[in-house]
Amino acid sequence: MDIPYIKCHGSDNDFIMIDERKLEESLTDEDRKEVALLLSDRLEGIGSDGILYVLSSSKAEVCMRMFNSDGSEAEMCGNGLRCVARYIIEETGKEKVHIETAKAVLPVERVSDIYEGIATFSVAIEPVSFSASSLPMEAESEQVVDTVLRDLTEDQTFTALSVPNPHIVSVVTELDEEVLENIGKKANNSPHLFPNGVNVSFVRKIDDNKIFVQTYERGVGLTNACGTAMSASSIVSVIVAGNNPDLPVTVMNKGGMVQCIVHDNEEYKVELQGNATYVYEAEVRVDISTQSFEESPHHVHTEENERYSELREFAKTEGGL
Numbered sequence: 164m165d166i167p168y169i170k171c172h173g174s175d176n177d178f179i180m181i182d183e184r185k186l187e188e189s190l191t192d193e194d195r196k197e198v199a200l201l202l203s204d205r206l207e208g209i210g211s212d213g214i215l216y217v218l219s220s221s222k223a224e225v226c227m228r229m230f231n232s233d234g235s236e237a238e239m240c241g242n243g244l245r246c247v248a249r250y251i252i253e254e255t256g257k258e259k260v261h262i263e264t265a266k267a268v269l270p271v272e273r274v275s276d277i278y279e280g281i282a283t284f285s286v287a288i289e290p291v292s293f294s295a296s297s298l299p300m301e302a303e304s305e306q307v308v309d310t311v312l313r314d315l316t317e318d319q320t321f322t323a324l325s326v327p328n329p330h331i332v333s334v335v336t337e338l339d340e341e342v343l344e345n346i347g348k349k350a351n352n353s354p355h356l357f358p359n360g361v362n363v364s365f366v367r368k369i370d371d372n373k374i375f376v377q378t379y380e381r382g383v384g385l386t387n388a389c390g391t392a393m394s395a396s397s398i399v400s401v402i403v404a405g406n407n408p409d410l411p412v413t414v415m416n417k418g419g420m421v422q423c424i425v426h427d428n429e430e431y432k433v434e435l436q437g438n439a440t441y442v443y444e445a446e447v448r449v450d451i452s453t454q455s456f457e458e459s460p461h462h463v464h465t466e467e468n469e470r471y472s473e474l475r476e477f478a479k480t481e482g483g484l
């Protein structure tokens with residue numbers, strides 16, 4: 164099967180975007196899983212944190228489905244949704260479109276540049292729930308807010324929420340990547356606690372409405388950034404670290420930066436704003452039965468990648484890396 168794709172990223176959380184509407188054969192869920200496992204592999208494949216599948220929709224311009232690099236499907240992907248948003252906004256020529264995701268039809272639009280010369284897209288992150296059952300998470304109380312999770316640590320507190328994929332977030336003074344990785348692995352090997360796994364984030368407050376976030380992602384491991392995690396972390400920073408709702412929270416990460424505007428009216432909602440950078444475009448011939456693939460030459464988006472490098476350097480300094 165020949166599959167044209169765009170290698171893209173949001174804050175260096177990188178994806179292979181496949182427009183299924185352009186394929187000659189339709190994909191089954193088993194195909195989507197196999198393609199994710201084969202192509203996402205960093206050593207033997209193309210390498211990515213996951214695959215974004217773009218499908219037709221009867222409810223919106225298109226539907227996005229996201230498969231992690233381990234072949235599991237996620238309910239939502241914030242950085243990926245910005246890439247799909249760009250793709251559809253450029254395709255339709257509209258300023259604002261809607262994209263169907265597993266749990267909601269979400270508005271997405273182009274907004275003013277987050278950094279000079281970086282085309283920036285805003286996506287809605289919702290529905291948000293603090294109910295433990297929404298993750299799902301086995302807990303003694305219906306909500307887990309700033310609470311020590313004794314199965315994972317002795318003294319570190321976490322807040323659990325779904326946005327709508329599952330997250331636990333801890334506000335820390337020093338961010339230790341090794342501790343994060345250990346807790347992330349433990350949480351994802353604790354089906355009695357998190358039957359569907361969980362994304363684990365550490366948040367360090369840099370200043371008022373400015374945080375640094377790193378995440379151990381379910382189905383992937385440590386990544387440069389996770390859009391839903393940065394949205395969940397911004398909400399948690401409003402609740403437990405004194406950040407202000409309705410004003411942008413600048414979120415630095417290992418791959419760049421985004422802005423999250425947290426709205427806490429009747430329900431929590433987040434506007435996640437950041438880059439949607441195309442690295443290159445190519446076509447891959449995949450043979451699922453032999454687990455093999457062959458790639459065409461890449462059409463590299465040199466100029467926008469150079470511009471993104473500037474943002475990455477700026478973010479490193481601002482994030483104290």
Ligand SMILES: N[C@@H](CCC[C@H](N)C(=O)O)C(=O)O
Nearest residue numbers: 237240241242328389390391
């Ligand atoms: N990196 C993504 C989230 C991808 C899914 C996540 N690993 C999960 O399984 O929930 C993002 O930008 O939100």
